[in-house]
Amino acid sequence: MIYTSLCSDGAMRPMLATAADPDRGLPADGERWAYEVKWDGWRVLADIHDGAVRLWSRSEREITAAFPELAVIGQAHSDVLIDGEVVILADGVPSFTALADRIHVSDPRRASALAARNPATLIAFDALRMYGVDLMARSWQERRAALERLPASGEHWQLSPIYEDVDVLLEATLEQGLEGVVAKRRSSVYRPGARSSDWRKLAHRRVQSVVIGGWRPEVNDRNQIGALLIGVWSAPGVLRFAGRMGSGLTAAGPQASLRRLLKPLERDKPPFSEEVPRADARGTTWVEPVVVVDARHLGRTEGGRLRQPVFRGIRSDLEPEDVRYE
Structure with missing residues (x-):
């Protein structure tokens, strides 16, 4: 096709x-x-056709509006489908924190303001279609050679080195x-x-995507999220408890986004397939396990809990069913 x-x-x-x-x-x-x-960024498919570029996330959601600075890439090619990663570079190193501010933006004016402050770059590493020809059945070596023949696409494009x-x-x-x-x-x-x-x-650095199954308030402020109870699907319909995550939740932006996302998802019982330890469950507000976040951690216990998980950011580019142990 x-x-x-x-x-x-x-x-x-x-x-x-x-x-x-x-x-x-x-x-x-x-x-x-x-x-x-x-690359520590946001995986995208960039569909470039007739002077326009449309960006699609890993969860098949269009995110073009979030990155207006990448529109110039469309002017360089008449027809190409690129697999790559959107990154925001800070001192030459991708910053996932800076990128997290862009993921949920759909308002054009806010997107343009953020793009001016922290412009994004598309790191291209594969070509799946070029000038109407489907390249997916060809070898990586052939696809890479085709990608390297593309003309330069301006300052917001880089070819991932080999x-x-x-x-x-x-x-x-x-x-x-x-x-x-x-x-x-x-x-x-x-x-x-x-x-x-x-x-x-x-x-x-170990990073695991997890789904939120509940949250506990701060001890001194019940309006603030003090910890998230997180899980990972081990099989369809089987959500394994992966621990309690409290570090990394102090920033105002993530707090507001998490409260907004979790409030309409509240439920009476835990969504996990196993009983949550009483020390973790105490004071928890349970939610439907549909919000995906990333956790940086130091490994897993034999029981599947993440060691010292730290909240890294919301992953709106992943569907809950995509969450599996890495």
Whole structure:
């Protein structure tokens, strides 16, 4: 099928990488594998056609209005479908905190003001269609070569660099505070929506997407969220309790957004498939598990709880059913 436009045929989901075993690492074979930086941003499909660019999130939601500065990319190409990541760079390093301020914006004036303050960049790493030709059945190597032939697209576009030595890249990304490394099999085809072992990721900093199943107020202010009770789907309909997260919730912006999202979702009973420990459940307001957030953590216990989880931001680009243990 040739995707002449995502909106006419329905938005599709991008191909996903599997998490590499931390003990075994990534495959060290530069002839068969290519290595890229794992960017700490917002995964998008950029559908560029007839001078316009439309951005679609991983959850198949159009987010074009949130990033007006990326409209100029559409003027450089007549027809191309790009897989990439939107980032906001701070001193050359992606800042997820700065990006979080942009994710929910739909008002054009506010989006333009935020774009002027912290402009976003599209990091392009795959070409799925070019000039009406579907490239997804071709190898990554062929798609990459096609992507590299595209003309420059202005200051808001970058091509994700490719490296051949995984050990050097892992060391460099760790030193520079980058999120990690992705290895891609050079012969792999593009499989929309699939999580494939042909792409493998290894993160320096552990981040887990979770759904909120309840919240507890601050001890001295019941109008403030003091902790979130979080979970991860282990199977369809089976929500596993992943612990209580209180760190990182002090900023006014996340507090207001979370209260607005959680208030209409209140329910009488916990949504988790197992009994929540009394120490965690005490004073909790339970909610439908549909709001997705990211948690930075130090690993998992044998029982599945995240160790020292820290709230990182709301993930409106993910559907609740997408949340699985990384």
